[in-house]
Amino acid sequence: MAKSLTKRQSIASFAAGDDESARGRLLNAATHLFCKNGINATGIDAIIDEAGTAKTTLYKLFGSKTNLVQAVLESEGKQWREWFIGAIEAGGGDAQTKLSRIFPALKIWFAEERFYGCPFINAVAEHDKDAKQFRNIALKHKKVVLAHIEQLAGEMGAAEPVVLAHQLALLIDGAIVAAMVSCDPGVADTAALAAGSLLRPAKTRRPKRRDSTTGQLIAF
Known part of the structure; x- marks a missing residue:
């Protein structure tokens, strides 16, 4: 009896490991094809062909193409x-130093051979604007990124950390789209210049009053 149990456990363990391996291959294949060719343009047959799995395995593990897309976005979001x-x-360094690393880091990403833009921007753009499933995943991803930037903006002493975080996020999104369209990693440098003016500490200004005799503003 004990031997039978051990054998069944071994078979179950092997099957679980095989499913995990197939899941990884399907996620990798779908991620590559969705990002390169687009979600709508990528069929199930292309995914299983690249992953080297059966169609039944895909449906067993994910249930549908929509669920596979969702799994890809969640996996990609976490890794990114x-x-x-x-x-x-x-x-390390102070908060301003950390924020200044944003666009040099993006430039490295933009230069990668498999850079196809942001999968979240691409997914939302490909689907009906009323479709909430992928939009909600994209917003969840963006909130995590914004929260970290906002925290650093607060540590830097920004007057309005939330506003600064959103300004930088707009530059990030714009740079990603520009790099995807132009295939030019250098757009990150332009975005960095714009970000630099946002991150530069405001110069301390001496208060002024108007001279009662001349009418001119003078510092005091």
Whole structure:
């Protein structure tokens, strides 16, 4: 009896490991094809062909193409956030220094052979604007990124950390789209120049009063 149990457990363990391997291959294949060719343009047959799995395996593990897209976005989002936050935190320094690393890090990403833009921007753009499923995943991803930038903006002493975080996020999104369209990693440098003016501490200004005799404004 004990031997039978051990055998069944081994078979179950092997099957679970095989499913995990197939899941990884399907996610990798779908991520590559969705990003390169677009979600709507990528059929199930292309995914299973690249992953080397059966169609029944895909449906067993994900249930539908929509669920596979959702899994890809969640997986990609997690990996991207870990990379992005790690890149701006690497080397330490003060909050302003960390924020200044945003666009140099993006430039490296833009130069990668498999850079196809932001999967969230692409997914939302491809689907009906009333479709909430992918939009909600994209917003969840953006909130995590914004929260980290906002925290650093607060540590930097920004008067309005939320506003600064959104300004930088707009530059990030704009740079991603521009790099995807132009295939030019250098757009990150232009975005960095714009970000520099936002991150530059305001110069301390001496208060002024108007001279009662001359009418001119003088510092005091």
